[in-house]
Amino acid sequence: MTPRPTGKFYSQQLCSLLLPLASTLLIGLLLPGCNASSINTAKSALFSSDETTPPSGASAGDLENTTFIPNPQAQAELLPDPSCKVPTEKFNVFEKAADYGGEKAVLRLKRLLDTNFKYSNLTPADKAFLKYLAYTTIWIPVELENKIGELYNSMQFNSKDEMTSRAVKRASARVDKLKAQAVDYPGTPRLLVLKSDSDSASARLGGLIVMGPSFLSLLDENPDAADLVYAHELSHIYKRHQIKEYQYQMLSSAEGFELAKKLLARDVAPNAIKNTKFVLITVPEVYNFVRKMHVQFTKDQESEADACSTVWMSKAGIDLTTAWTGFKKIQSTAGEGNQAYFAAHPLTEDREKNFIEAAKRQMQTEKK
Amino acid sequence: MYQPSRKLTCALLGAALALCANASHAKDCYFSCVSRDCLVIDDGESIGAIAGEAKQLQRCENVEIKTGPIELIVFSNGKTHLFGPLDKIENKVVAQVASLNDNNCSFGESDCREERDKLALQSANAGKPFDGAASAKPQGKPCRMGLPCGLVRRPSQSMHILLEDPAFNGTLSLTATRGASGSIEMPVKAGVVDIPNTKLFEPGASFSYTLADTQKRIVAVGKFSLASKTMEQDFAEEFADAKQTLKSDLLATLQALHANNFEWDAYQLTKPEGAKR
Numbered sequence: 148m149t150p151r152p153t154g155k156f157y158s159q160q161l162c163s164l165l166l167p168l169a170s171t172l173l174i175g176l177l178l179p180g181c182n183a184s185s186i187n188t189a190k191s192a193l194f195s196s197d198e199t200t201p202p203s204g205a206s207a208g209d210l211e212n213t214t215f216i217p218n219p220q221a222q223a224e225l226l227p228d229p230s231c232k233v234p235t236e237k238f239n240v241f242e243k244a245a246d247y248g249g250e251k252a253v254l255r256l257k258r259l260l261d262t263n264f265k266y267s268n269l270t271p272a273d274k275a276f277l278k279y280l281a282y283t284t285i286w287i288p289v290e291l292e293n294k295i296g297e298l299y300n301s302m303q304f305n306s307k308d309e310m311t312s313r314a315v316k317r318a319s320a321r322v323d324k325l326k327a328q329a330v331d332y333p334g335t336p337r338l339l340v341l342k343s344d345s346d347s348a349s350a351r352l353g354g355l356i357v358m359g360p361s362f363l364s365l366l367d368e369n370p371d372a373a374d375l376v377y378a379h380e381l382s383h384i385y386k387r388h389q390i391k392e393y394q395y396q397m398l399s400s401a402e403g404f405e406l407a408k409k410l411l412a413r414d415v416a417p418n419a420i421k422n423t424k425f426v427l428i429t430v431p432e433v434y435n436f437v438r439k440m441h442v443q444f445t446k447d448q449e450s451e452a453d454a455c456s457t458v459w460m461s462k463a464g465i466d467l468t469t470a471w472t473g474f475k476k477i478q479s480t481a482g483e484g485n486q487a488y489f490a491a492h493p494l495t496e497d498r499e500k501n502f503i504e505a506a507k508r509q510m511q512t513e514k515k
Numbered sequence: 516m517y518q519p520s521r522k523l524t525c526a527l528l529g530a531a532l533a534l535c536a537n538a539s540h541a542k543d544c545y546f547s548c549v550s551r552d553c554l555v556i557d558d559g560e561s562i563g564a565i566a567g568e569a570k571q572l573q574r575c576e577n578v579e580i581k582t583g584p585i586e587l588i589v590f591s592n593g594k595t596h597l598f599g600p601l602d603k604i605e606n607k608v609v610a611q612v613a614s615l616n617d618n619n620c621s622f623g624e625s626d627c628r629e630e631r632d633k634l635a636l637q638s639a640n641a642g643k644p645f646d647g648a649a650s651a652k653p654q655g656k657p658c659r660m661g662l663p664c665g666l667v668r669r670p671s672q673s674m675h676i677l678l679e680d681p682a683f684n685g686t687l688s689l690t691a692t693r694g695a696s697g698s699i700e701m702p703v704k705a706g707v708v709d710i711p712n713t714k715l716f717e718p719g720a721s722f723s724y725t726l727a728d729t730q731k732r733i734v735a736v737g738k739f740s741l742a743s744k745t746m747e748q749d750f751a752e753e754f755a756d757a758k759q760t761l762k763s764d765l766l767a768t769l770q771a772l773h774a775n776n777f778e779w780d781a782y783q784l785t786k787p788e789g790a791k792r
Contacts, residue, residue: 307620308634310666312775313749342665342776343634360666360776361721361740365694368719368743477694 215248215255217276224283227447229505231455233330234386236285240411243284247276256280260412266401274398277407281395285387286410287433289333292390295434296353300339302438310340310360314367318377321370322356325378328459329385336384338377348376350383352390352437371473374465375456382455383444392442406432450501457505461513467506471499543590543621543773544575544612545785547763549600554581569765571623571785576613578604588766590773591615597760622778623785625679628658635664635737655726657737658779661706661786662687662726668750668772668780669718669741674710677786681706685728692738694720719743742777750775 237243244256258264259273269277287295319338326332336354340363348358348366356377366373383389397403397410409429444452460470478495546555547569554563558574561581572578575589584600589612596615598608620627635653658664661679676687683706690698695717701710703726715722721740727733742750753774757767765784772781 310776312746313753314743314746314775317745342778343631361693361738364666364740364743364746365719365721367745368694 214272215251217248217252217279218246221247221279221283225279225447227451227454228386229451229454229508231382231385231451231458234285234333236283236387238285238288240280240284240286243280244276247279252276256411260408262408264408266404269404277398278395280411281398282391284394285390286394286407286413287390289387291430292387293334293353295430295437296351296355298434299352299437300355304339304341304357308342310342310363314363315340318363318366318373321373322377322381324463325374325381325459328462329381329455332385333387334384336381348380350380350389352393354384356380356384365477369473369477371469372477373473374460374463375470375474378456378459379452381459382452383448385455386448386451388444388448388452389442392444392448393437393440396440396442397436403436406436450498453498453501454505457502457509461506461509467502467509471502475499543623543781544572545569545588545766545769546572546578546585547588547761547766549584549586549762551582553583553585555579555585556581567763567765569763569769569785576609580604586761586763586766587612588761588770589615590621590770595757595770595773597766600762623782625659628661628664628782629656631658631664632656632737653736653738654733655735655737657724657726657735660726660735661783662724662735662737663739663779664737665739665778666746666776667739667741668777669716669747670710670712673712674716675783676708676710677783678703678706678708683728685726685734686731687724687726689715689722689724691715691717692721692723694718694741695722716741718747739779742775746775750777 241253241256244252248255255273255276259269259277315338318340322336322338326336334354336356338356338358341357341359343359348356348362351357362376366376394407397407406429409432413425413429457467460467475495546553546564548564548566550566552563552565554561555572556562556579557572558577560573562570562572564570575587578587580601580603583602586597586599587601587604587608589596589598592615596611598611601608620630622628622631632653632655635658659679660683661677663674663676667674683703685703686700687703687708687710688698688700689710695715697713697715699710699713699715701708718741721738723736723738725733726735726737750771753771754767757770758764761767761770769781769784772778772784
């Protein structure tokens with residue numbers, strides 16, 4: 148098993164010192180034509196392509212000796228994990244490429260990462276291959292993700308807007324209790340309650356669960372529902388859904404693809420000079436990319452988060468039926484007309500069914 | 516090539532320093548008369564109060580006591596600082612108050628409330644509600660106008676709202692968006708509106724509202740949430756704690772309100788009623 152990448156690749160002090168400096172100097176200068184709308188348009192256009200022939204401009208040599216049949220088991224890896232296993236995504240994408248299609252897949256990946264390989268030359272098979280890599284590997288170690296998250300959040304939120312009260316402490320204690328149930332939780336997530344945030348609870352890059360006063364009060368009044376909400380958001384962070392979505396989005400546009408190539412081609416065991424270069428150049432690019440994106444989790448990721456919630460709540464001694472009833476209670480008084488929400492989350496009936504199934508699984512596991 | 520003159524450079528520097536200085540004045544600062552009517556000079560303006568009454572000060576670093584004793588309370592960076600009872604402001608107190616470097620914005624200040632309005636508008640465009648609650652998109656400057664925003668105490672009787680503009684007449688329409696259901700429409704007369712306590716005011720519930728003028732033109736759209744029952748208990752405990760050190764009930768109430776982020780309630784509590792507005 149390849150361990151998850153750790154901060155050994157990067158000196159934390161180096162990151163702390165160089166990241167703000169590098170970002171200040173380089174933000175805005177890099178990826179000048181890359182914006183959220185162009186990337187999203189490209190993403191929907193390209194990843195829904197049904198083309199079976201190489202795009203114009205691709206040379207015959209692009210595909211020579213690198214055509215392979217994907218391992219059927221690889222597709223199964225993209226399905227939600229119902230048992231909330233400890234994430235063990237490989238950092239070394241070449242190892243994962245070998246899982247996907249053997250030696251030929253490794254060769255193909257090397258070709259894709261060539262500096263002269265153009266995004267427009269990606270075939271539908273390449274896109275499926277890259278999508279697989281985006282969701283089954285992690286290119287950014289959690290320590291670095293946290294640094295990027297800190298920078299991103301410091302630009303988004305002002306510390307003076309953070310709420311501190313007994314209610315916030317109660318909520319944080321619930322988050323900590325649930326987090327303690329997870330094995331090898333990446334990073335140190337924390338709850339941030341802002342005086343003026345939208346009416347939501349959301350998992351953000353760098354391990355923050357952000358919410359506003361309205362949600363704090365609602366969950367303080369409905370503690371059964373609170374456990375489910377906090378466990379759900381913690382699960383998104385645990386499964387690193389946010390960074391995987393960013394990885395997937397990177398591969399969905401010409402500009403993002405160039406950045407992804409830099410991340411993927413990075414030396415697995417770099418020396419100090421290479422590290423410094425990477426932190427100074429690539430990290431600000433990643434930040435610049437991330438700040439333009441609005442990530443929305445997939446329904447599979449939402450289902451996976453629900454599955455993890457049941458495992459942790461159960462371990463924490465929280466009654467799952469009571470939690471679900473509490474959650475439904477707060478939902479029943481909310482407007483059901485919010486399209487953005489229903490586009491992102493599975494239908495309530497499906498969630499309930501999944502929740503009950505997950506609860507049964509958990510009970511069986513505990514009996515064993 | 517254009518070279519700015521020394522005078523202009525100095526003027527710009529001076530303006531920048533003045534802005535910095537103004538920014539550091541964002542402290543929530545109140546005084547209360549301890550045993551009898553009192554009088555203070557706040558930044559050159561004379562302010563009188565009766566025994567037990569609390570009033571907000573504009574510049575707590577620049578207060579002079581004409582008739583005391585008073586208690587002075589300063590909320591800075593989420594902490595409460597109490598001074599007094601005082602018969603005169605000594606240099607030591609002035610220095611202590613001035614040293615409270617405050618990054619928080621004081622909700623009593625219109626600039627701070629206007630900033631909240633901007634943030635509410637920004638955040639309305641991002642994120643998704645976890646439970647699908649449909650929320651009205653903010654319009655205008657509801658916080659700036661004195662309408663409820665953020666976390667608000669659940670009214671025991673009616674919700675009494677004092678708008679900044681004492682001449683405003685129109686209608687306030689309130690709708691529960693989460694944790695309760697229903698809506699109510701109430702007239703606004705001379706900048707005051709009272710919303711009767713109906714089943715609408717459930718603990719932890721959220722609301723959106725629309726303020727319209729007499730011509731039925733929408734002036735502002737905003738939102739707020741009511742405290743949970745446990746938050747109300749927190750408030751009661753914080754008040755009891757504050758009463759152990761503060762003589763004034765009003766100051767103790769303000770301290771408990773600030774400790775629980777009930778900024779709007781604190782701001783409304785110190786707004787003068789009726790003809791004094």
